[in-house]
Amino acid sequence: xxxxxxxxxxxxxxxxxxxxxxxxxxxxxxxxxxxxxxxxxxxxxxxxxxxxxxxxxxxxxxxxxxxxxxxxxxxxxxxxxxxxxxxxxxxxxxxxxxxxxxxxxxxxxxxxxxxxxxxxxxxxxxxxxxxxxxxxxxxxxxxxxxxxxxxxxxxxxxxxxxxxxxxxxxxxxxxxxxxxxxxxxxxxxxxxxxxxxxxxxxxxxxxxxxxxxxxxxxxxxxxxxxxxxxxxxxxxxxxxxxxxxxxxxxxxxxxxxxxxxxxxxxxxxxxxxxxxxxxxxxxxxxxxxxxxxxxxxxxxxxxxxxxxxxxxxxxxxxxxxxxxxxxxxxxxxxxxxxxxxxxxxxxxxxxxxxxxxxxxxxxxxxxxxxxxxxxxxxxxxxxxxxxxxxxxxxxxxxxxxxxxxxxxxxxxxxxxxxxxxxxxx
Numbered sequence: 001x002x003x004x005x006x007x008x009x010x011x012x013x014x015x016x017x018x019x020x021x022x023x024x025x026x027x028x029x030x031x032x033x034x035x036x037x038x039x040x041x042x043x044x045x046x047x048x049x050x051x052x053x054x055x056x057x058x059x060x061x062x063x064x065x066x067x068x069x070x071x072x073x074x075x076x077x078x079x080x081x082x083x084x085x086x087x088x089x090x091x092x093x094x095x096x097x098x099x100x101x102x103x104x105x106x107x108x109x110x111x112x113x114x115x116x117x118x119x120x121x122x123x124x125x126x127x128x129x130x131x132x133x134x135x136x137x138x139x140x141x142x143x144x145x146x147x148x149x150x151x152x153x154x155x156x157x158x159x160x161x162x163x164x165x166x167x168x169x170x171x172x173x174x175x176x177x178x179x180x181x182x183x184x185x186x187x188x189x190x191x192x193x194x195x196x197x198x199x200x201x202x203x204x205x206x207x208x209x210x211x212x213x214x215x216x217x218x219x220x221x222x223x224x225x226x227x228x229x230x231x232x233x234x235x236x237x238x239x240x241x242x243x244x245x246x247x248x249x250x251x252x253x254x255x256x257x258x259x260x261x262x263x264x265x266x267x268x269x270x271x272x273x274x275x276x277x278x279x280x281x282x283x284x285x286x287x288x289x290x291x292x293x294x295x296x297x298x299x300x301x302x303x304x305x306x307x308x309x310x311x312x313x314x315x316x317x318x319x320x321x322x323x324x325x326x327x328x329x330x331x332x333x334x335x336x337x338x339x340x341x342x343x344x345x346x347x348x349x350x351x352x353x354x355x356x357x358x359x360x361x362x363x364x365x366x367x368x369x370x371x372x373x374x375x376x377x378x379x380x381x382x383x384x385x386x387x388x389x390x391x392x393x394x395x396x397x398x399x400x401x402x403x404x405x406x407x408x409x410x411x412x413x414x415x416x417x418x419x420x421x422x423x424x425x
Contacts, residue, residue, distance in 0.1 A: 041065045041081055041090075045073070056102075063089035063106065070096030075103065077129065082106040083117075089135065091119040098126040107135035109157075111165065116140040117154070120147055127152060137165035138186060141173040148177045155184045161208055162187070170194040170216075178202060191216045198222075204229060210248075213238040213264075221246060228252055232274070234260040235267060239289065244270045251277035258304070261286035261294065265316075270297045280304040280327065284311035293318055300325065306332045313337025323348045323420050330369055331411050340412050348417040356418040367416040370407040 041061040048054045053072040056079035063083040067073075067090065075081070083089035083106040090104060099118065108115035116137035118127055126148045132138050138154035141147060154167045167186030168178060171193060178199045183189060188209040191197060194216045203225045204210035210226035211233040213219065218240040225247045226232045232248035234257070235241055241264070248258045258274035258281060261267070265287035274280045280301040287294050295318045301307045302325040310333045319342065324330045330349060331339050346362070354363040 038062045038082065045071065063104070065089070066091045067094055067097050069094050072098040072100065073102065075101040075130075077101040077103070077131075079103065080105065083108065083115075083135075085109070086115075087113070088116045088119045088140075090117070091121065092125050093121045095122045095124045097122065098128070099130060100126075100128050102130045104130055104132045105134045107137070109136055111136070114140050114142075114165075114169070116165070116169075120144045123147065126150075135165070137169055138167040138183070140166075140169045140171075141176065142171045144173045144176070146175045147173070148179070149181060150177070150179045152181045153184075154181060154186065156186045158185070166190050167204070167207065170197060173197070183207070188212050190214070191219060195219065199224065209234055212236075213241060217241070220244075225249075230256055231260060232258045232277070234262070235264040235286075236262040237264060237288075238267075239265045239292075240267070242268045242270075243272060244268070245272065247273045247275075248277065249273070249275045254278055257282050258301070260284075263288035265289040265292035265294065267294045268297070269295065269299060272299045274299065274301045274304065276303045278305045279309045280306065281308045282311070283308070283314060283317060285314060287316040292316065296320070296322055298322065302326050305329065308332075308339070310334065310337075310339050313339075313341075315341035318343040319345070319347055321346045321348075321417065323417075325350045325420060333371075333410060336371075336408065338408055339410055344411050344413040346415050346417050347413050348420045349413065350420065352416050352418075354416070354418075361418055363416040363418050367411070367413040368409060369411040371410050 038060045041063055042065045044054055045065055045067055048071045050069045053074060056075045058078040060080045060082055063081040064087050080103040081089055085106050086108045089107050090099065104117040107117055114137055116139065117132035117135040118139045120141045122144055124146045127139060128150045131153045133155045135156055138156060139149055149168065156164045156167065164187040166188045167183040168189045170176060170191045173194045174196050176197045179201055181202045183202060183204045185206040188207065189204060190212045192214045195218050197219045199211065199219065200222045201224065205228045207229045209231045210229045211221065214236045216238045221233065221241065221243045223245045227249040230252050233243065243259065251257060256278045258277045259269060260282040262284045263286060293316045298321045300323045304327045307324045307327040307330045312335055313333055324347060330351065333339050349367045352363055352367050354365045356362065357364055
């Protein structure tokens with residue numbers, strides 16, 4: 001046992017000595033660069049055998065590094081890789097690479113080349129426990145499958161919202177996992193032309209779209225926390241997505257939206273909290289596929305301007321056991337028409353004017369929502385400024401007392417939930 005221990009000690013010393021020599025060589029190679037005293041990470045990567053682990057001591061390393069074979073790079077949270085403001089800081093062109101505990105900073109500013117903290121162009125790679133900041137894009141995946149991004153902190157450059165890059169960008173990339181990341185002050189998190197990805201337990205704040213799907217099917221979105229963004233999640237031409245147990249709060253701006261749909265079908269929206277947004281749920285020609293439906297089950301939609309807004313008179317959506325609380329308008333339809341060709345069953349409406357005499361947890365009479373004077377601001381958006389004013393209240397009262405015209409039935413729920421408690425019968 002003693003001889004084995006001695007061999008291990010000698011090997012550990014040799015590895016440390018080898019790394020020290022490489023750091024010295026890398027420092028010499030870096031002469032003439034922006035930081036002449038910083039080692040060049042590319043030299044260390046090139047000297048690391050396939051499948052081996054490169055442990056970086058504390059310090060700053062020059063980036064613009066390309067990794068072409070599977071290795072592990074561990075920065076233990078104290079190694080800084082700096083791109084020097086040009087190109088992408090680290091580019092993975094291999095399968096099976098792991099980046100762990102790195103601080104990655106200083107990408108270029110070119111949107112055309114997608115300058116990023118990390119670019120991934122391979123499968124089965126892992127980026128974990130990294131801090132990525134002062135970059136244009138955070139992590140960019142292109143035609144890359146089965147990768148894992150977890151427990152990273154990502155923040156892009158301090159620019160105007162439209163000039164920032166995306167925190168995470170998936171492009172034709174499938175079966176990836178985005179879990180437990182904290183993403184702050186980016187433009188968007190986008191999933192485009194990408195299927196069967198899992199996006200769970202991430203926090204996104206201070207951004208435009210916390211999550212934006214386009215032509216992306218069968219993705220799973222669970223247990224995320226999105227607050228202070230302009231949009232929680234938006235689905236464009238994206239079918240079969242499952243959205244569960246997410247918290248979408250405090251939408252930013254007068255057009256803030258919790259969950260939006262554009263021609264998307266067979267989506268499940270279940271057990272989410274959508275609170276304090278201008279529009280809780282927005283539906284534009286969704287579901288789109290003939291015979292399909294979107295299902296909204298056990299969601300809380302509260303303290304918003306409009307709980308559910310239909311872009312037009314549309315059908316095929318099912319709302320069951322949701323809780324509509326303290327919204328200025330529970331449901332609205334642009335351009336007139338009704339939302340009553342959708343299914344509304346067992347939802348709790350805090351403006352329900354009925355009783356539960358038999359105490360079965362359901363109202364004795366249906367919940368009915370009619371369009372009275374509120375059609376003024378729906379058809380003339382500028383009039384929304386006067387919502388809640390004494391003038392509108394007076395018009396609304398008179399319209400209900402003696403309708404100027406036959407009001408439109410927007411929603412009818414025959415079995416409204418009397419209590420707002422979860423699990424009420």
